[in-house]
Amino acid sequence: MAYVRDDGPDDLTPLDKKDVLTNVATARILRPTSKVLPEDGRAHNRAMLLQHLFHAGPTSRAQLARATGLTRVTVSDLVNDLRAEGLVAELDAEPEGRVGKPAARLRLRTDAFQIVAIDLTDAAHLHGAVVDLEGTPVHRLVSPVEDRQGAAALAAVTDLARALVAKADKPLLGVGIGSPGVVDDDGTIVEAPNRGWFDVPLARELSTALSLPVHVANDADAAVLGEFTYGGASVDGVLVVRVGQGVGAGIVLDGSLVQGRGHAAGELGHVTVVDDRDDVDGAPLGRAERCACGRLGCLETVLALPAVRRRVAGLDAAQSETVLGAIGRRLGICLAPVVAALNLSEIILAGPADLLGGAVCDEALRAIEERTMPVTSRGLKMRMTGLGEDGTLLGAAVLVLSGELGFS
Numbered sequence: 166m167a168y169v170r171d172d173g174p175d176d177l178t179p180l181d182k183k184d185v186l187t188n189v190a191t192a193r194i195l196r197p198t199s200k201v202l203p204e205d206g207r208a209h210n211r212a213m214l215l216q217h218l219f220h221a222g223p224t225s226r227a228q229l230a231r232a233t234g235l236t237r238v239t240v241s242d243l244v245n246d247l248r249a250e251g252l253v254a255e256l257d258a259e260p261e262g263r264v265g266k267p268a269a270r271l272r273l274r275t276d277a278f279q280i281v282a283i284d285l286t287d288a289a290h291l292h293g294a295v296v297d298l299e300g301t302p303v304h305r306l307v308s309p310v311e312d313r314q315g316a317a318a319l320a321a322v323t324d325l326a327r328a329l330v331a332k333a334d335k336p337l338l339g340v341g342i343g344s345p346g347v348v349d350d351d352g353t354i355v356e357a358p359n360r361g362w363f364d365v366p367l368a369r370e371l372s373t374a375l376s377l378p379v380h381v382a383n384d385a386d387a388a389v390l391g392e393f394t395y396g397g398a399s400v401d402g403v404l405v406v407r408v409g410q411g412v413g414a415g416i417v418l419d420g421s422l423v424q425g426r427g428h429a430a431g432e433l434g435h436v437t438v439v440d441d442r443d444d445v446d447g448a449p450l451g452r453a454e455r456c457a458c459g460r461l462g463c464l465e466t467v468l469a470l471p472a473v474r475r476r477v478a479g480l481d482a483a484q485s486e487t488v489l490g491a492i493g494r495r496l497g498i499c500l501a502p503v504v505a506a507l508n509l510s511e512i513i514l515a516g517p518a519d520l521l522g523g524a525v526c527d528e529a530l531r532a533i534e535e536r537t538m539p540v541t542s543r544g545l546k547m548r549m550t551g552l553g554e555d556g557t558l559l560g561a562a563v564l565v566l567s568g569e570l571g572f573s
């Protein structure tokens with residue numbers, strides 16, 4: 166997206182313009198989806214300022230103008246509004262350059278607002294937290310799912326959201342939710358069979374119940390947003406493989422979340438990776454098993470946590486390493502064409518590091534490198550998430566940042 170200027174040519178020097186092109190913080194901006202597309206140039210400019218302050222830290226008005234390509238007049242005008250709203254504060258004054266009067270620096274008041282974030286991925290518990298804008302959980306709540314499905318499970322989500330709203334001790338920007346299943350741009354859960362949810366307008370209903378903005382996205386999509394904003398993920402092509410009861414993936418490519426035609430991009434868990442004619446790994450993984458989706462040998466039948474735990478139960482360290490390596494190899498075989506097609510720079514595994522961080526990760530990368538042209542996989546990084554179990558939770562918070570303030 167090109168910068169939008171609302172007031173004609175300005176006084177940028179060629180050096181300033183170079184700064185604009187190379188400014189890292191502004192380059193990190195995630196292109197908004199149609200839902201959060203700013204309505205006008207002013208909203209876009211405002212989002213650029215917030216984005217820069219969020220990633221670059223305290224900044225003077227002049228530095229903001231250089232970094233965003235906006236005129237100083239426009240920056241001052243927008244900053245006045247942001248200060249009136251309490252989003253931005255003046256920090257202190259210090260000399261800028263060798264001459265001239267001190268310039269006050271501005272900071273985003275990340276501690277002055279909070280977000281309610283909820284992760285619905287876990288089959289047994291709903292996980293929620295009140296987080297500040299830096300992604301630090303301030304209060305956490307966990308609610309057992311028990312056998313609740315359908316409307317009863319939705320009521321549990323509403324109860325958890327209400328309890329978290331009550332815990333917030335700063336103004337709330339909104340509620341973000343990462344949910345299993347296919348979720349459309351309006352936050353309607355199109356289908357989440359394991360919760361018994363079909364065409365549930367969760368964002369709309371919860372927003373009415375709580376009188377707050379509510380943003381809902383697929384949990385793997387939320388996870389990749391969490392890595393993008395709070396986990397230091399690559400800007401130019403990252404895929405997060407989320408391993409839990411199932412296996413899903415979220416993709417950010419060239420600064421955009423990849424959602425696909427039916428909002429189902431990244432559903433790698435049901436790609437067939439083991440079949441009965443296949444003896445590549447022979448004994449370590451055994452024959453193809455029936456998947457919950459009804460088909461044989463899906464990635465989930467070897468990589469979902471229950472499958473991994475069952476396969477390594479009772480094995481010694483060396484045997485366990487062999488089995489985990491074989492699982493990693495199947496993951497790599499599944500990911501190789503994705504890497505070849507998208508020329509990704511980073512793959513992040515989200516799940517328990519003790520199971521996934523060693524042979525699974527190493528052998529997956531080796532299989533990708535063996536099966537792709539060096540030009541597509543050279544320099545590809547594969548690593549465990551640095552966000553622990555909180556990737557989807559923090560991604561749910563990013564849904565609110567992006568939906569309400571236009572940055573991520």
Ligand SMILES: [Zn+2]
Nearest residue numbers: 435456458463
């Ligand atoms: Zn399947």
